[in-house]
Each structure stands twice: as C-alpha cells, then as structure tokens.
Amino acid sequence: MVYDVQENYFLNLTTQKVYHSLIGKILGHTVRALEKTLAPAIRHFFLAEESYAQELPFLGHRYTVLQNKFLPPANHYSTLRTMPVSLADVKPLRLLYSGTISRLYGVLEAVEFVTQLRTFVPHAELTIIGYCAEAGFLQELKARIEPLSFVTLIGGDSLVPHEEILGQEQQHQVGLLPYRPHPSTFNCIPTKLFEYIGNGLVVIMEENPLWAEILRKHNAGLTIPFARVLTQSQVEILFQGTYFKAGIPLEVFWEKEEQEVQAVISQLLRL
Helix, strand or coil: CEEEECCCHHHHHHHCCCCCHHHHHHHHHHHHHHHHHHHHHCCEEEECCCCHHHHCCCCCCCEEECCCCECCCCCCCHHHCCCCEECCCCCCEEEEEECCCCCCCCHHHHHHHHHHHHHHCCCEEEEEEEECCCHHHHHHHHHHHCCCCCEEEEEECCCCCHHHHHHHHHHCCEEEECCCCCCCCCCCCCHHHHHHHHCCCEEEEECCHHHHHHHHHHCCEEEECCCCCCCHHHHHHHHHCEECCCCCCHHHECHHHHHHHHHHHHHHHHC
16 A cells, blocks of 8 residues: 555644634544554555655655656647746736635735836736636635736636646746745745746745755746735845846656656555
C-alpha cells in the first residue's frame, strides 16, 4: 500500500477555518488518528511537499518527495513565448489569478493589487479563473469587482476545465500568487507557481523566503507584501526587470518526478 500525501490534512482542518473551529479540530484530529493507525500498513509515502517530512510524525523513513510540478499537455506551446521576458512595452498588461478562488489564497488582494497598479499602469487588466466553493464569499467577490471594467471572472460558481486555465496562463504576461500568510501554506510550494513558470509568466507572489528563492533562482518574478500599499518603486522594479534570461527551467516540469515514481514502484513490486 502506498499513501500519496497531497496535503497536511490535520494542519489544514485545524487552522484554515473552512469549518467551525470545534468541528475543524474534531475532523483534523480524527484524520490524524486514522493516519497514525494505518501508517504501519503503509509500505511507502509520496509527499507533495518537502515540509511534510517534518510535519507528519508517522512517516519514518519510508517516503519520497514528489512535488506537484507542471505536466504540460501534448500540445503545449509555452516555449514559443519570446525569451527573455520584459514587461516594459506590453499593452495591455494582462495579469492572472487562477485556480481555487478563496479568501485564503488572496483573490481580494489580487483585485486590490491590480486596482492600485492601474494608478501607474492604466492598461493593466486582471482575469480571475477558477472555482469558488463558498457561495457567500463568491457573492462578496462579485460585488467587489462588479464596477471594475478591467476585471474578468471566468467560472466562480462552476468548475473550470484545467485545460482552459492553462490556456489563460498562456495568454497572460503576469501570474499573481497573493496567498495570505498562513501556517498551512507557508512551507508549501503552490502547484500554480510551477505552472506559471512553465508557461513563462512573470510571477508576483506574497513575501516568503522559500518562494522568493525559487523566483530568484529562475529569474521568474518577485515577491511583495500584498497587504501594503503598492509603491512606484515596486512598479519600477517590476518593469525594469528582465525575466527568464536562461529560458524556462526544466526543473519545474514533472519529468524527473515521473522517473522517481517509476523507480519507487518498481522497487516495491520486487519486495
């Protein structure tokens, strides 16, 4: 038996406030108890995040880290984007928030960021694409963007095919990851970060040393504190930068992880 650990479910349930505080704690401790009880029967664990090796007390040494990197479709053409990337002469400047639409992942911060950005870059536009599971919050978001002609919402109350999201990523220049600082995401690398880099998007992300190092290493964008007012100097840094000087890095793609999965499973089948 192999357990593919996609999330630290205990941490998510007890801290994200998706459920009432008491219910979340009960669910979180129930899941953790089940994981600990079943752990001796698990031959190997696949971990979506390196941090889970320290956060999950039942793993032992039977794990392999397999990050949720980007597996492009067969017709993927993002490498056709001109490299290196500069935003200086791009009009209109199209910014993207994609995936789960939620308060925790900072969609309201994305709207506020682009609203402020238009003070300096009047041709900036924002597309929000994805699904929102909280009907009340979705109504709040719609009310916030209703008077903003530069914001487009795709999906919201309905699921959006991932292929359509990837298509939007290829049509935009900047990918926003304005995650609110939170213990359940602080040590994780969002799948969208790999997708954005794999599609050659310049990434603007919440401040976080782990994420900042990835952006620096690949020359793929910058981090800012989304809770603060956007300044002219930040805008100048964004537009004066030249990104992806070495092209799109191969390590954001799934190829290496695919080989590791095959090696682990082959070894387990021989035991």
